[in-house]
Amino acid sequence: MFEIFVVLIYQSLSLVNFRNYEEASFGFSPEVNCFVGDNGSGKTSVLDAIYYLCFCKSYLNPIDSQNVRYDQPFMMLQATVQKHGDGDKLHLGLKVGQKKQFKRNDKEYGRLADHIGRYPAVFLTPNDIDLIKEGSEVRRKFLDGIISQYDRKYLDSLLDYNRALQQRNNLLRFFAENRTYDEESLYAWDSRLTAPGDYIHQQRAAFVESFTPVFNEIHQQVSGGAEEVSLFYESELHAHATEEILESSRSADRQARRTTQGIHKDELCFNINGHPVKRYGSQGQQKTYLIALKLAQSTFIEQATGVKPVLLLDDIFDKIDDKRVAALMELVSRQDFGQIFITDTHSERIPSLFRAIGADLRIFKIHQGTLLNEALTESNGT
Ligand SMILES: Nc1ncnc2c1ncn2[C@@H]1O[C@H](COP(=O)(O)OP(=O)(O)OP(=O)(O)O)[C@@H](O)[C@H]1O
Numbered sequence: 001m002f003e004i005f006v007v008l009i010y011q012s013l014s015l016v017n018f019r020n021y022e023e024a025s026f027g028f029s030p031e032v033n034c035f036v037g038d039n040g041s042g043k044t045s046v047l048d049a050i051y052y053l054c055f056c057k058s059y060l061n062p063i064d065s066q067n068v069r070y071d072q073p074f075m076m077l078q079a080t081v082q083k084h085g086d087g088d089k090l091h092l093g094l095k096v097g098q099k100k101q102f103k104r105n106d107k108e109y110g111r112l113a114d115h116i117g118r119y120p121a122v123f124l125t126p127n128d129i130d131l132i133k134e135g136s137e138v139r140r141k142f143l144d145g146i147i148s149q150y151d152r153k154y155l156d157s158l159l160d161y162n163r164a165l166q167q168r169n170n171l172l173r174f175f176a177e178n179r180t181y182d183e184e185s186l187y188a189w190d191s192r193l194t195a196p197g198d199y200i201h202q203q204r205a206a207f208v209e210s211f212t213p214v215f216n217e218i219h220q221q222v223s224g225g226a227e228e229v230s231l232f233y234e235s236e237l238h239a240h241a242t243e244e245i246l247e248s249s250r251s252a253d254r255q256a257r258r259t260t261q262g263i264h265k266d267e268l269c270f271n272i273n274g275h276p277v278k279r280y281g282s283q284g285q286q287k288t289y290l291i292a293l294k295l296a297q298s299t300f301i302e303q304a305t306g307v308k309p310v311l312l313l314d315d316i317f318d319k320i321d322d323k324r325v326a327a328l329m330e331l332v333s334r335q336d337f338g339q340i341f342i343t344d345t346h347s348e349r350i351p352s353l354f355r356a357i358g359a360d361l362r363i364f365k366i367h368q369g370t371l372l373n374e375a376l377t378e379s380n381g382t
Pocket residue numbers: 018019020021037038039040041042043044045046066067068069070315345
């Protein structure tokens with residue numbers, strides 16, 4: 001864990017031919033930036049442009065060329081981000097049909113992977129409700145995404161495990177289809193799964209243990225303690241190591257033609273008042289749960305990497321009551337969180353909330369891919 005924290009601050013952003021923007025430039029507040037406008041005006045796109053520059057890809061549309069404005073040959077995103085003292089210049093250029101080009105301070109990256117993680121961001125969009133509603137794979141991805149940001153060995157273990165798992169499954173299928181069996185070759189893949197499987201389990205368990213109190217505290221603050229929440233990590237590996245699991249499930253695996261047990265079956269359980277939030281939580285309770293998970297993710301990344309991520313909060317007010325909205329805004333505008341980018345279709349709700357809190361707020365009014373105003377600044381309630 002790091003002692004000295006770096007706060008990531010986006011100072012400016014410009015977009016050319018990005019989605020419905022022909023050309024737009026923004027100068028940001030170091031605290032709260034709010035985008036207001038009608039449906040389809042381009043609010044979420046600004047948040048996604050910031051995410052794009054952090055992770056070299058869109059959060060919402062992974063097909064790069066579909067983010068280029070209709071019928072245009074290229075797009076460009078540029079930002080100045082303060083990390084250590086001077087601002088870093090981030091630049092993403094994409095010509096349709098060509099490889100995207102990513103530069104930091106005018107220097108092109110050899111591998112985009114070298115950029116990812118340097119400028120952390122946490123995005124919360126309405127689609128993220130899948131984290132609660134969908135199957136366990138989404139939640140394993142959530143765990144993997146966070147742990148991989150600070151543990152390189154974890155990421156390598158995941159890649160090794162998934163490769164070996166696929167080979168083992170191919171072999172099991174081959175045995176069944178050809179009515180043959182060779183224990184030696186199966187053992188060879190078992191031994192490739194053992195070390196990464198055990199390491200992933202150990203790191204997931206350690207992560208959930210330290211993540212839980214952070215999550216509980218944030219949830220308590222947003223909900224005002226109205227419901228009791230808990231998360232726990234379910235895994236066959238709590239009781240047995242990967243080697244034993246593969247050994248004992250060998251005949252079931254042959255029957256099923258795939259590897260039936262292991263860390264690829266782990267689950268992260270989300271409970272509310274002792275029951276799964278997926279089945280028993282109301283829509284507002286599910287949304288609150290999701291918000292607390294994402295804010296805890298931000299705090300956790302900061303503790304693990306020493307860098308405070310920017311928070312991208314898209315349409316978060318839907319379904320949550322006024323009390324929770326106020327508690328949430330109060331929480332995110334305190335020093336604990338980094339720079340905030342937030343969208344709303346109501347033009348007055350966020351300004352009045354932040355006026356009451358006294359945060360440095362800049363409001364951007366968006367209409368059909370155009371910034372209508374030079375940003376309005378409201379500092380400390382004035
Ligand atoms: N490649 C593209 N070229 C041109 N326009 C696009 C492209 N991709 C998406 N759009 C349009 O960009 C607009 C902006 O979308 P965005 O999601 O940013 O809107 P929004 O303000 O967040 O709306 P909402 O309030 O409904 O969430 C939409 O009208 C969308 O149809």
